[in-house]
Amino acid sequence: MDDAATADGARTETGLIPQPRGTRPGEGAFLLGPDTALDAGPGTEATAAWLRGTVGAATGLPLPPRTTGDRTGEDRTTGDGATGDGPDAGTIRLRIDEETADALGPEGYRLTADSSGVTLLGGGAAGAFWGAQTLRQLLGADAYRRAPLHPGQRWSVPAVRIEDAPRFAWRGMMLxxxxxxxxxxxVLRYIDLLAAHKLNVLHFHLTDDQGWRIEIRRHPRLTEAGAWRERTKLGHRASPLWDDRPHGGYYTQDDIREIVAYAAARHITVVPEIDIPGHSQAAIAAYPELGNADVIDTETLRPWDTWGVNPNILAPSDTTLRFYEGVLEEVLDLFPSQFVHIGGDECPKDQWRASPAAQARIKELGLADEDELQSWIIRHFDSWLGDRGRRLIGWDEILEGGLAPGAAVSSWRGYAGGIAAAQAGHDVVMCPEQQVYLDHRQDGGADEPVPIGYVRTLEDVYRFEPVPPQLTPDEAARVLGTQANVWTEVMDNQQRLDYQVFPRLAAFAEVAWSQLPPPEDRDHAGFTRRMDAHYHRLDALGVDYRPPGGPLPWQRRPGLLGRPIEGSPPNV
Incomplete structure (x- = not known):
């Protein structure tokens, strides 16, 4: 339960999401005003800048800097973090604190507010930033706006002591x-939305059959020809409707640098995904020599205009390996993340079975079959990335045919892949489609826009448990964390994206961050009460979420076919 909310009915509207590890309400509140200063200790300067740019903009308060020295030891001995009536009165103090780091880790924090000010102790720079996100929530929904609503508006933080730290190190969303x-x-807006929910990984799905979205300077046709398709299927692939407008776009390398830097300032890691060897028609359309030209006419391929599992996959040739090594060299220059995602999912091998060149490669390498051929490609890039100090991660199909020892697995086809990977000693990110694919419909009603896959409600997501009970403690430690996946076949604009993602991402964020009981014992009613406050924050941020009562008239998409049969294969 949210102790700060339930202990004082007048403060239920400040319910925090995700739920902190420990909350102890106090008496009174800290009132902010024009003279409220921001005292940022070493390592917290970026958080102070963020507070001035967000809370400062929303409140109209300048939050000028003030340096008073390090008194965190005194704060700990008083037990309440109060700064008293001395020179720190009326101050928001930010510190990196060794004791907090020892107790709660680098992403943990302790926040203490009383009538004299706020003291925020972070275990590291990330902890200070996550604590600042909590401070913003405590200020109320209007703190999420970009300018003050009312001149002279009073701002206050309820007296409270919060101790908090995340359950998982990987708390992500795939976009x-x-x-x-x-x-x-x-994309920058979504990074801010992730940060507001204490999520720290953006898995950036940049390439697929329908488009290539990242500039690769040594291979310019990837964006010249691969970033645009001539038309787009409207709704599920069985729909007879088309949008006949060309669709496309890509990020320049400077755009990527900006995105990565913007995310890093918010303690979010951007993990790029470059699909290999399936989901590659856009790349083959740009460079036909990458495809199985001894089986199909690769010269006539264009970026795909519909959805589903595409039969056109990369040829297992040296040309393909060298090409993607060149792509990844540029990717590594742009993304400092430890992990690089190479896809590996939904790779039908019919073309390899029919290809004399692919069959010759299998024989040359002494492989048993086409699954081992895919494994050979994955192992190649695992070694290539490892030689450069990075780690490969891929969808759970990369387990088929054998997996390189250092590779990690994104378990999407349920829990089975993650269980098998963890039991085999591989690190795992749990993202099963049955629980956390946010393109799936949120309700069984007929008004849901382009209903896809399973019904997964806000409560369903809240009761998701990332760690399977079958794992031993040592195996469970292999679960790096979890992420929600957002596939955009039927999300053609920002409003549709918001509708599918929210409010379920708030529930997911609590699953990823908070120390929750088993799913059947979770306080969904309490979460729902806290969401009453959180909807106002989302309103202030301009998020076009699905209302609890169902879609609004402009959120519906009548006439667009989905795949609404419960239990049916969910992929569009």
């Missing part, structure tokens, strides 16, 4: 910008 391109400003 598919290949099916429908999201302009750069939209």
């Amino acid at each position: 598919d910008v290949a099916r429908h391109f999201l302009p750069k400003d939209g």
Whole structure:
């Protein structure tokens, strides 16, 4: 339960999401005013700048800097973090604190507010930033606006002591910008939304059959020819309707640098995904020699205009390996993340079975079959990335045919892949489609826009448990964390994206961050009460979420066929 909310009915509207590890309400509140100062200790300067740019903009308060020295030891001995009536009165103090780091880790924090000020102790720079996100929530929904609503508005933080730290190190969302391109400003906006929910990984799905979204300078046709498709299927692939407008776009390398830097300032890691060897028609359309030209006419391929599992996959040739090594060299220059995602999912091998060149490669390498051929490609890039100090991660199909020892697995086809990977000693990110694919419909009603896959409600997501009970403690430690996946086949603009993602991402964020009981014992009613406050924050941020009562008239998409049969294969 949210102790700060339930202990004082007048403060239930400040319910925090995700739920902190420990909350102890106090008496009174800290009132902010024009003279409220921001005292940022070493390592917290970026958080102070963020507070001035967000909370400062919303409140109209300047939050001028003030340096008073390090008194965190005194704060700990008092037990309440109060700064008293001395020179720190009326101050928001930010510190990196060794004791907090020892107790809660680098992403943990302790926040203490009383009538004299706020003291925020972070275990590291990330902890200070996550604590600042909590401070913003405590200020109320209007703190999420970009300018003050009312001149002279009073701002206060309720007296409270919070101790908090995340359950998982990997708390992510995968954003598919290949099916429908999201302009750069939209990506930056989503980074802010992730940060507001204490999520720290953006898995950036940059390439697929329908479009290539990242500039690769040594291979310019990837964006010249691969970033645009002539038309787009409207709704499910069985729909007879088409949008006959060309669709496309891509991020320049400078756009990528900006996105990565913007995310890093918010303690979010951007993990790029470059699909190999399936989901590659856009790349083959740009460079036909990458495809199985001894089986199909690769010269006539164009970026795909519909959805589903595409039969056109990369040829297992040296040309393909060298080409993608060149692509990845540029990717590594742009993304400092430890992990690089190479896809590996939904790779039908019919063309390899029919290809004399592919069969000769299998024989040359002494492989048993086409699954081992895919494994050989994955192992090649695992070694290539490892030689450069990076780690490969891929969808759970990369387990088929054998997996390189250092590779990690994104378990999407349920829990089975993650269980098998963890039991075999591989690190795992749990993202099963049955629980956390946010393109799936949120309700069984007829008004849901382009209903896809399973019904997964806000409560369903809240009861998701990332760690399977079958794992031993040592195996469970292999679960790096979890992420929600957002595939955009039927999300053709920002409003549709918001509708599918929210409010379920708020529930997911609590699953990823908070120390929750088993799914059947979770306090969904309490979460729902806290969401009453959180909807106002989303309103202030301009998020076009699905209302609890169902879609609004402009959120519906009548006449667009989905795949609404419960239990049916969910992929569009």
